Structure formats: structure tokens, C-alpha cells
Amino acid sequence: MSPIDRRMFYHVNWRLVGVLGALFAIGVLNLYSASGVRMGDGVQVENFYQKQMIWGAIGVFGMAAFMTFDYRRLNALAWPMYAVTMVLLLAVPFVGKTVMGARRWLDFGVFSVQPSELAKFAVLLLGARLLSESNERLTAKELGTVIGLGALPALLIIKQPDLGSGMLVLLLLTGLILYRGIVPWLFRTLCVLVPSVLPLFWFVLKDYQKRRILAFLDPATDPLGSGYHILQSEIAVGSGRLFGKGFLAGTQSQLRFLPEKHTDFAVAVFGEEWGFFGMIVILGLFCAYLYQIAVVARDAKDPYGSYLAAGVFFYFFWQILINMGMVMGLMPVVGVPLPFVSYGGSATIVNFCLVGLVLNISMRRYLFKQT
Amino acid sequence: MKNLLSASTQAMPRFGPALLQFLVLALFLLFAVRLWYLQIHLGPVFTEKSRNNQLRVEYIFAPRGFLRDRNGELLAVNEPAFALGLVREDCEDIPATLAEVSRLSGIPLDKLTEVYNRNKPKVKSFEPLVLVPDMTYDTIAKVEGAVVRWPGLEIISRTRRKYNYGHLLSHVLGYVAEANEAEMQADSTLSLGDYVGKQGLEKTLDGRLRGAKGKRLIEVDVTGRRLSEELQAEPRAGEEVFLSIDLSLQQLGHRLLDGKSGAVVVLDPDTGEVHALVSEPSYDSNMFTNGLSNAQWAELRDDPLHPLQNRATQSVYPPGSVFKLVMAGAGLHYDAVDPLDTVTCSGELAMGNHIFHCWKRKGHGTVNLERALVESCDVYFYRLGMKLGVDRMSEFAKAAGFGSPTGIDLPHEKSGLIASREWKLKRFGVRWTRGEDLNMSIGQGYTVVSPLQVARYIGAILNGGKLIKPLLIKGQRPQVTGHVPLTAAQVEIIKNDMVQTVEDPRGTCHRIITPGVTVGAKTGSAQVMRLTEEMHRMGEGVPFKYRDHAWMAGFAERGGKRYVIVAMMEHGMHGAAAGPIVKAMINALFMGQRELPPKDLEGGERPANGPAPIDTVEPQFPEAPSGETPAASSEQEQPQQEADQQ
Known part of the structure; x- marks a missing residue:
């Protein structure tokens, strides 16, 4: 295909890039504080923020790379990608690396891969391909096919066990299905059926997962155990009040009362130090970010592009909802990071790449005029 | 979309874009409200929790x-x-x-x-x-x-x-x-x-x-x-x-009581400083420091000897003849007696159909105020009591500080009781009888006083009539709480009579005479119960609990130094029993006969004499160590006997 057209450069969605830049900058700044630990008199800062900047730099390259090709070529990749992912997922239980009691990683010597990350991408591509074929509401049969294709990798991931990623795969697919729409009678049935079947999954949950849900429902039952995370996170956010305790001045994080403070609970550090004011700013940025992706999905050139962008929308939407919800005590503790704010190498790179994909879709929306 | 060329074959999603925008809005609203709730509404609560986390x-x-x-x-x-x-x-x-x-x-x-x-x-x-x-x-x-x-x-x-x-x-x-x-x-x-x-x-x-x-x-x-x-x-x-307490005097008093139940008070009548405040039996203050077990506590509380009770301030006794010093004051104050007037004591006084005896059955013969005090003639004071009547006796006794606490810095001090017509009517629903006037005049009947109150009155006689607050802390400013309504001359008369009681060979306190020291005193034998003629004859054979309490209230002065000394021994039989204590105190105060006690006295000595009747020594319980409610103590004094004359 042609290299990047100069005109396309003008069509880059700079608003999305701007919001992304702001979010990432806030994220890195917050990581600087979140990785600080007061041991004696001084604050000892670990180098997570530096590493995150390196990941971000790599991510920018990935993002650029994802803008270079015509996204429609991904359509052909959907099935092969899905197949590879399934193979890798099946391989994990046998040859995977065990980290913290869960087999999630495949070690390729030079680098390690979490097939679950790949699965999200595979499901995104396959979902977009299958669902963009028509704009009619889904019938039961079609729905069953799509759900089935998504559930396979999701179940394998949940088995690892990695409930967060598995759920995310399913939720991503659910988002895409809702984006297309379901025939009314089926939609109504599902509205009744899903909430009534969901509790049955209680019995397949692992003990620690059950404890987390119980602790979420009533943090006081176990204030030093599972409830501890929620409680300390709420204390961190709540004690920030209107303008926060100030940068590097959060006691919940500096004195390590807040667990996982540079990963899953990073935004709680932000809430403690910047208060309601800061949280509204970051929430506003996330909403602006999501809104820009939604606009891309709406204005995309073709249904496939629209579905891809919507998939990316849901990919971020669910993570933001689950992570921030958890930090604010609205969700049980699930290991889902907050994009651009939580520390994480592969997640950061993937996030940037997906933004690249959205920009790709966005800047090609006028392209077909010439062809 | 209309102007897109290739949009013809492929249909764009119909509902999706609207859904996405709705979700963005919902996300913002949900979290904004939640953040408001957590950070603004509950902000102070979480701030407190965060401080609790962080600060100890x-x-x-x-x-x-x-x-x-x-x-x-x-x-x-x-x-x-x-x-x-x-x-x-x-x-x-x-x-x-x-x-x-x-x-x-x-x-x-x-x-x-x-x-x-x-x-x-x-x-x-x-x-x-x-x-x-x-x-x-x-x-x-x-x-x-x-x-x-x-x-x-x-x-x-x-x-x-x-x-x-x-x-x-x-x-x-x-x-x-x-x-x-x-x-x-x-x-x-x-x-x-x-x-x-x-x-x-x-x-x-x-x-x-x-x-x-x-x-x-x-x-x-x-x-x-x-x-x-x-x-x-x-x-x-x-x-x-x-403290104003002199440890060696305190130790001396402790030893002089020799395990018997009683109290000794030594105070300076001019400053009010208490030099000794002894109460026996006692307990070990160290017991309480580590918390008493319930059993230990019960043992202390239920001990028939009431070791927890401070007998100098928390126990009240009939004053007996010591009260004659108060009656002499009343007589002088109301001009009911001229020190030179005489009364003939035949050993008894008849009133109505009842005979009131003098302690000396043979009688004292002709006595004036001085002789009556020196020899403690009851008949003289019977007549005085008849003359004064309960109202005036009561009024003066109260003005002399009886019936009200001295204000010493110790908890649960008792007021004692000075009876009056109104009190009797209210208490028993019966009117005051004239026979009770007589009983009251010799310190029997309803009247009960604490040893410290007696010491305060003796102090007033020495210092010219000032009722002074007994002070336990050294160097405090003397606090005058009242005045006994006596002129300097009248006070002097009583004081001289007390001196005579010691110096006169026939005086009841002659045995405590100390060369070189001006000593004055008055004995008292407080009836616990009216003894029958038969019991009187039993002498030493009277059961312990019916024996009289022994009082001696006195003072000693030399070279500007003067002290009030009051000793009270429960069931000491006769006022003289308290004499050696007063005498030893005088020696210690003026002759330097004192020694420091060894530290940490294992003083678990049980008094050799038997238990005091419970109704004599009204228990004043301190607070229980393990949260038990302290025994309610009634402020109403109940004298242990009632005058039964009609």
C-alpha cells in the first residue's frame, strides 16, 4: 500500500492525541508520587515512572506503526490471529511460566507474552469482522456464534486463573454486540436471563474471588484481609477532599497503607493528592478520550472501521469503569489496570497501539474519495 | 456519511454510536457523583480515618x-x-x-x-x-x-x-x-x-x-x-x-495504741497543722496499688474491726466527760454560771421520779466550775444542763464546731451529731424530754463527735476561740473557719481549769503532769451502753463490747510551742486509759523522746482487744477496687444508745 499520505497527516485526530498526551503525562507524574515510599525522613522514589516513560516511548512507536497500514487489511488477519491465540492459550497450562500462583505467561526467551493480551486483540478483530457484515439486529443464532467464539478464549483465560482479563474479553465482545444490537425479543429475554443466571457463577469462583466479592459487599467483614484494599482505597480517595493533600503528600500512599499503589490503585494516589478537583479533571479527560473514540466509531468510513473503533472504545471503557469503580468502592477488587495511569509495560504498549488503530481509522475516513 | 462514495453496499451500525455517547455520559455522571460522595460528603470521615492510620x-x-x-x-x-x-x-x-x-x-x-x-x-x-x-x-x-x-x-x-x-x-x-x-x-x-x-x-x-x-x-x-x-x-x-505530719509522732501513736482500736490526733492550735493523725487498726496502703482481688477486698471491708475506717475523722463517738469542756463554755457564754458559784454534789440528782447519778457515788461535796471540771463532777453539769436547756446547749455546741466537719483534706469526713428538739421529733417522732438535757450535759445521749472535732475545740480554747481548719500539708496559711462565742477571759477560765485538772492532785488527769510543761487535759468515758448496777460492780469483768470508750483531750505548751493532743481508745474502760498516750506524746513533743520507725512496718498486727460493735463504729467504705458499688453510707448519725429516762 501507499506510505502515509501527507494529507492523511492533516486528518489525524489531534484532539484524541492531545487528550492521550495529557492522560499519559498525568499518569507518569502520578506514578512518580505513587512509587514514593517514606522510610525515614526522606521520600524514596522507585523508578517506575522512568520505566513507564520508556514503555510510553515504545508505545508511541507502536502507535505510529499502527497508523501506517490500511486498517481494512486487518480483516484478513482476524481468523489466523484467532487461531494463533487459541493455540497459545491452550499451550499456557503446559509450558507457561507460573507467576504469583497463576500461569499467564509464555516465555520466548527474549520476551514473554501474555496470550491473554493477544486474545483481547484477536477477539476485537474477529468480533469487528463478524459483526460488521450487516447492520441488522443480531438473531439468536448469530448471537450464539459470536458469544461462543468469544467464550472459548475467555474461559481458557479465566482458568489460568485471570478473571480480570477473561471478563474483559467477554465484556469487549458484549460491547460490540450491543453496538450492533440484538433482536428485541432476545434482548428482553437476555435482560431477564443474564442477571438470574449470573449468580450461579458464584459456585465456580475460587475462594479468594468469593472473599473479594464478600468484602466488596461489606468491607467491614474483613478489614485486614480482602476488605482492606477497598477500605484503604476509599480512605485515600475520600481523605483527598476538595483539593487533595498535595503532590507527594499523600499519607495513604507514602506510608504504604494503600496496596498496589502504582498498579491497580494508582488513581487512588491521585485522588488522595489532588482531591475532588483533580479527580474530576482526570475523569473528564477519560471521558473526552472515550468520546473522541466514539466519534471516530461514528464517523468511520466503513462498518468494519466503525466496529473496530467501537471495540477499542469498549476495551478502554470497561477498564476505566472497573478500575475506577474498584478504587471508589463501587466494584469488587478485580485486577484490571487503569489505562495510562497504572504502571505496566505490555498494557501501555497495547494501549498506545490501539490508539494508533483508532487514529488510523479516523484519518482514513476521507480516503476513499480519491480511490 | 451521505457523501461517502463506497458506503452504498455496507450498512453502518444504527444504534451503536448513540450507545457509546450515552455510556460516556453515564460513566462521567456515575463517578462524579461517587467522587462527590466520597471526597466532599464523607471527606471529613475519611480524613479522620487516614489520620488514624498514620498517627499514633x-x-x-x-x-x-x-x-x-x-x-x-x-x-x-x-x-x-x-x-x-x-x-x-x-x-x-x-x-x-x-x-x-x-x-x-x-x-x-x-x-x-x-x-x-x-x-x-x-x-x-x-x-x-x-x-x-x-x-x-x-x-x-x-x-x-x-x-x-x-x-x-x-x-x-x-x-x-x-x-x-x-x-x-x-x-x-x-x-x-x-x-x-x-x-x-x-x-x-x-x-x-x-x-x-x-x-x-x-x-x-x-x-x-x-x-x-x-x-x-x-x-x-x-x-x-x-x-x-x-x-x-x-x-x-x-x-x-x-505533709504536716511528723512521722515519728505518728509512729509513736501507732505504737502507743498497741494494736487497740482508737485514734490519736496531735495538732498545732495556731496553724492548724496536724502533726499526727493515728487510727488503729490500719491497713497497708500498698495492698491497693496492684489491684485487690475481690476476696482481699471483701476481707478488708468485712473485717469487724473496720481497718479501712479512719477513726479520727470517719468515726464518731459519744464524747463523755470531754463534753463538759463544751458545756462549761456554754454556761459561761449564756451567763448561766458564775465560776465561783457552787453546787453541792451528793452523788446523785433526782429529777421527777428518776435518779441521775454522779460517777462518784459518794458525791463531790461543794464544787464550783473549776472543781467540777477537775474532778469531772456530773451533778454540777446536770444542774448546768437543766439551766441551759437543749436549745442553748445545742446552739453553743454547734458554734463550737461540733456537728459539722472540720474540713480536713480527707475524704468522707463525718459530721457527728448534736441533737436538738427538732431533730429528735423528726427522727423519732417523740418530743425532747428534760432528762435528755441532763444526759446531754455530760456528753452522753445522742451526741457523737469525732476525735478531730474535739481537737479542734481544744485548739480554739488555746488560740482564743478560733475554729481552725486542721491542715495536713505543711506551710499552708492557717484557715479560720469559725469562732467559738467565748471572750478571751472565758476561754482563759476553761484553759486554767484544764491545767488544774492535771496539776491538782485530785484531778482526773494528774498522772500526765509533766515538769516544765504547761499541760491541761480532760478525760472522758463514753458510755457505749448504760451499764446496770450489777455490771458496774463487775469492773474488769464487763464484756468488752460494753465497756466505755476512753477519751483524753488535752494540750501542752512551753516556750511558745503548743499542741493539742487528743487520744481516744475504743472500749478503754476509763478516760485514764488514754492518759499514757497523751503523756508519751507530750514527752515526745517537748522532751525529744522519739525515734524513727523502721521502714516498711509489717503492721498486720491485729488489735488485741476484740471487735468493736458495728453500730458504734459506723463503717465508711472507701470505693471498692473492682467497680463494686460502695456501700451506701448514711449521713445520719445514729447514736448507739438512747437515753431511756423519762
């Missing part, structure tokens, strides 16, 4: 002020003590830890469990709960090794009150014990395990002795590591207090 308050104990006698002898000090505490938060297996503590300390497990369960609600989970308040050195040695292996166990060092003369001064000093629930509520600076004064001067001077705890704010991280400390308040040590 640590109190620095202030040493309790020492107590010294007037010569600087240490009476109450602090000594180091080691307690064993359990921090629940750090303890992995509490039942097993308790079992181990039981093994190490030898305290039964069920008792430890009880202590644990009782204190659990009062102690925060990260604070040590005191299991063993005071460990022996043997236990400390064993526990020190175990603390490492049993997380949560902690040796707490603190100070413990130590009374060098536990038995000698228990009624004056009182004791300290751990603050109870009510005290902690009343005083927010108190926390569990703090000592407060519960009795005696420890109680009344508690504020001065206790000082103020220091406060340290400690910043900790999640592991409990101390990051910073900020001293918010320096501990202020308790004040050292010099």
Missing part, C-alpha cells in the same frame, strides 16, 4: 509526686514495675498465648482469660492489654525469653506507688489504684491503667500529685515503623508535697 498518640507518664513528712522523710515514692501486655493485633493465637502466659506467670488460665475478656472492649487492638500488672523478677526473667517467640506479648515498664510506711499512714495517705470506668469518663486525660488516688490525701491531692501526662504524636507507616515523632506536650511531674 503515645502518652508519656508523669511521675506521681512524692509525699514527705514535715521533716522531709519520704512517705510515698514511685518504684519501677513491669507489666505484661498483649497487643491483640500482633498476636496470632490468643488462646495459646494466654496459656503460655499462664504457664510462665503461674496465674491460672481461667483468671487470665477473665482479665483478657474484661479488658478487651476497653483496649484498642494495637494497644497492649495488661494481663499481669506487676510481675515478679522471676516471672520477668521467664517472660523476657518468651516475648520473642510469642508475637503480641510486650513487657511494659511503668512506675508503681510505694508507701514506705504502708500501715502507719494509710488513713492519712490513702492509696492509689487503677482508674475505673467512671473516673475515666469524668476525666478525659485518664486512660486505662492510669493510677488515681482513691482515698486519703492521694485522693484529695490527686490533681497536684498526678501531674500531667506528656503526649507524643507518632507517625507510623503500614508496618508500624516510626517515621517521625512530635512531642506535643512535655510530661509535667507531679508536685512533691510535704
